[in-house]
Amino acid sequence: MIFSRRGNRKSESMNTKRRGPRPAGTDTREAILEAARQQFAEVGYGRTTLRSVGAAADVDPRLVLHYFGSKQELFLHAVQLPVDPDVLLPRIFDGDEAGIAERVAWALLSVLESPETRQPALAIVRAAASEPEAAEAIRRVLTERLLTPLTERIGGDHPELRASLIGSQFVGLAMARYVVGVEPLASAAPEQVVRALTPAIDHYLHGDWTSSTSS
Amino acid sequence: MIFSRRGNRKSESMNTKRRGPRPAGTDTREAILEAARQQFAEVGYGRTTLRSVGAAADVDPRLVLHYFGSKQELFLHAVQLPVDPDVLLPRIFDGDEAGIAERVAWALLSVLESPETRQPALAIVRAAASEPEAAEAIRRVLTERLLTPLTERIGGDHPELRASLIGSQFVGLAMARYVVGVEPLASAAPEQVVRALTPAIDHYLHGDWTSSTSS
Numbered sequence: 561m562i563f564s565r566r567g568n569r570k571s572e573s574m575n576t577k578r579r580g581p582r583p584a585g586t587d588t589r590e591a592i593l594e595a596a597r598q599q600f601a602e603v604g605y606g607r608t609t610l611r612s613v614g615a616a617a618d619v620d621p622r623l624v625l626h627y628f629g630s631k632q633e634l635f636l637h638a639v640q641l642p643v644d645p646d647v648l649l650p651r652i653f654d655g656d657e658a659g660i661a662e663r664v665a666w667a668l669l670s671v672l673e674s675p676e677t678r679q680p681a682l683a684i685v686r687a688a689a690s691e692p693e694a695a696e697a698i699r700r701v702l703t704e705r706l707l708t709p710l711t712e713r714i715g716g717d718h719p720e721l722r723a724s725l726i727g728s729q730f731v732g733l734a735m736a737r738y739v740v741g742v743e744p745l746a747s748a749a750p751e752q753v754v755r756a757l758t759p760a761i762d763h764y765l766h767g768d769w770t771s772s773t774s775s
Numbered sequence: 776m777i778f779s780r781r782g783n784r785k786s787e788s789m790n791t792k793r794r795g796p797r798p799a800g801t802d803t804r805e806a807i808l809e810a811a812r813q814q815f816a817e818v819g820y821g822r823t824t825l826r827s828v829g830a831a832a833d834v835d836p837r838l839v840l841h842y843f844g845s846k847q848e849l850f851l852h853a854v855q856l857p858v859d860p861d862v863l864l865p866r867i868f869d870g871d872e873a874g875i876a877e878r879v880a881w882a883l884l885s886v887l888e889s890p891e892t893r894q895p896a897l898a899i900v901r902a903a904a905s906e907p908e909a910a911e912a913i914r915r916v917l918t919e920r921l922l923t924p925l926t927e928r929i930g931g932d933h934p935e936l937r938a939s940l941i942g943s944q945f946v947g948l949a950m951a952r953y954v955v956g957v958e959p960l961a962s963a964a965p966e967q968v969v970r971a972l973t974p975a976i977d978h979y980l981h982g983d984w985t986s987s988t989s990s
Contacts, residue, residue: 759982
């Protein structure tokens with residue numbers, strides 16, 4: 561896997577905007593990614609260009625092209641999941657089997673309730689909704705980084721479909737509760753939302769609804 | 776009423792009237808709504824103005840203001856749900872009690888599978904994700920036109936929360952299956968998706984998950 565992501569608990573990299581010439585020995589590729597993350601977040605996918613990222617990173621735009629090949633590839637590498645699956649998944653699955661669905665619900669809700677992770681999560685949802693090219697990159701990131709590891713943990717039959725259904729409920733919750741603000745879901749207590757989601761997620765994880773299909 | 780499609784995106788060029796003055800007796804309000812629907816769909820919420828809608832409808836922009844008061848109010852009246860709740864809801868609820876969840880799942884999926892309704896539905900989801908002001912209008916439309924009638928049909932405890940949870944799964948399905956294209960959900964057969972969604976929707980409709988809360 562070509563991902564060279566660091567643990568992304570804190571967005572300190574986003575704040576490191578370099579002004580002067582880049583000193584010798586600096587990690588150029590990482591500098592490009594930092595500049596790209598900042599621009600995608602600030603001006604959106606559509607208005608970010610290889611040229612503008614190169615300028616912000618103090619490198620020749622041709623170097624951006626050399627490292628990443630296209631804006632979509634750059635976005636794919638720059639986008640950071642608001643949580644690290646390597647941290648999230650053990651928290652969910654290293655525990656009693658009966659509580660997995662509730663821990664999934666809590667984990668998903670925590671991403672959207674925590675001020676540090678809510679904005680990156682909603683930014684991903686918004687970009688996916690409005691920019692088809694960004695949606696494609698996000699689809700790849702979600703699948704490779706989150707859904708596939710989740711799928712491996714789920715096991716059983718049709719794990720990919722189960723993971724993507726959970727993902728769909730998560731995206732829908734983000735939209736309905738945080739973006740559109742549909743009431744009373746928007747102002748329901750987190751505990752209430754978790755209680756409501758848990759049996760649905762349990763069904764997506766463990767329900768016997770795939771057995772009679774031919775796929 | 777037919778409005779010719781024009782590529783102009785600047786309000787100045789939209790100001791140029793294409794036809795003569797509107798003849799007396801024409802339904803001015805409906806003409807404004809038609810022009811607004813077209814512009815919101817073509818250039819998005821952000822670039823549609825009362826002035827540009829007035830120009831396209833051959834009416835004084837002050838008349839648009841007079842009829843609707845603000846762009847958001849205009850959007851609220853112009854946005855059309857891709858399905859008529861007065862048609863949809865009886866189909867769901869006029870039948871055996873046990874099959875309601877499956878009929879809800881089929882109804883939601885049909886909106887997204889049918890070529891005539893998929894685009895308007897996805898346009899609403901996209902606008903809601905990218906334009907906060909549009910999101911507010913969409914929240915009102917969904918609540919007043921769809922969720923409240925649905926809520927009245929559901930009855931029992933916490934019907935509004937149940938309706939908004941179903942709405943959230945619908946929006947998430949639209950995003951994951953049709954906008955982002957997360958696999959294997961994106962290419963799963965409709966029957967498979969309905970089978971997967973039905974028990975979750977049944978839980979949102981009938982589950983006993985609200986009883987222990989104080990709200």
